[in-house]
Amino acid sequence: MSLLLNPKTYGPNFLMSEFNTNNIVRFENVGLRYGFGPEVLQDIYFELAAGSFHFLTGASGAGKSSLMKLMYLAMRPSRGTVSLFGRDIATTPRSELPALRRRVGVVFQEFRLLNHLSAFDNVALPLRVAGVRESELKGQVEELLAWVDLKNHMKARPPTLSGGQQQRVAIARAVIARPRLLLADEPTGNVDDRMAYRLVHLFEELNRLGTTVVIATHNQQLVDRLGHPEIRLSGGQLRLLERSDKTRQSKIKPGGRPIAPFDPEVLDYL
Ligand SMILES: Nc1ncnc2c1ncn2[C@@H]1O[C@H](COP(=O)(O)OP(=O)(O)O)[C@@H](O)[C@H]1O
């Protein structure tokens, strides 16, 4: 698949040098509570190595979306340290946070498309924000929309599309600018099995180009078949499930090894 994505558009310097780090995400002793409620996330320690690919699992209400919100900076933790691209969020000046955030592609569980814009314009938005010329972005957006089977719906506004179609627009928007970190919250919840695999292959392709990927999902069959490492939330705690021996469920420890190996070849793309 050639669509993901034309590296010439961005060039090797598209990412700021300050982003050079092996750990894309690092959580240390993180706890999160809403208001005066109980902690929904407790003592979370983990690191996501550059170029890694993880499934995030856990029952409904386990805290998957909350963990994602911390990673895309929509919330601050109640305690502990969250670092993104090597930067401690608590000590990074507010003015520098949008630049970090722009390197994160997010597929929201509830899509969050702009209803007054066409599918094409929703997907084009991150490229326009990045200053890509119209003549360059047109082909990319059309190719990606065709790949997610929306060739005939480019001009449609989201309210006229089905849930599954809106989800695919949201996914195309999240990946079009080749984010450094892709967070997808239940991205296959509204599509059939064939499309679910197709979408995950899109994420794998992006991952091959250097993007670190985390997919929150309920679909255990997808997780088991594809064989990427699985991190699971339960009881507010995060555990890495070993693929070879899922019953081991070793708890992720502070200062432990990154949970996926660092692959220098993948970093060549960054
Ligand atoms: N905005 C919020 N205000 C209060 N409680 C919330 C809020 N968002 C989520 N929660 C609670 O936090 C817990 C984790 O929710 P969530 O992160 O959405 O889990 P998941 O995505 O795994 O289903 C749940 O008990 C949920 O009710």
Ligand SMILES: [Mg+2]
């Ligand atoms: Mg959720």
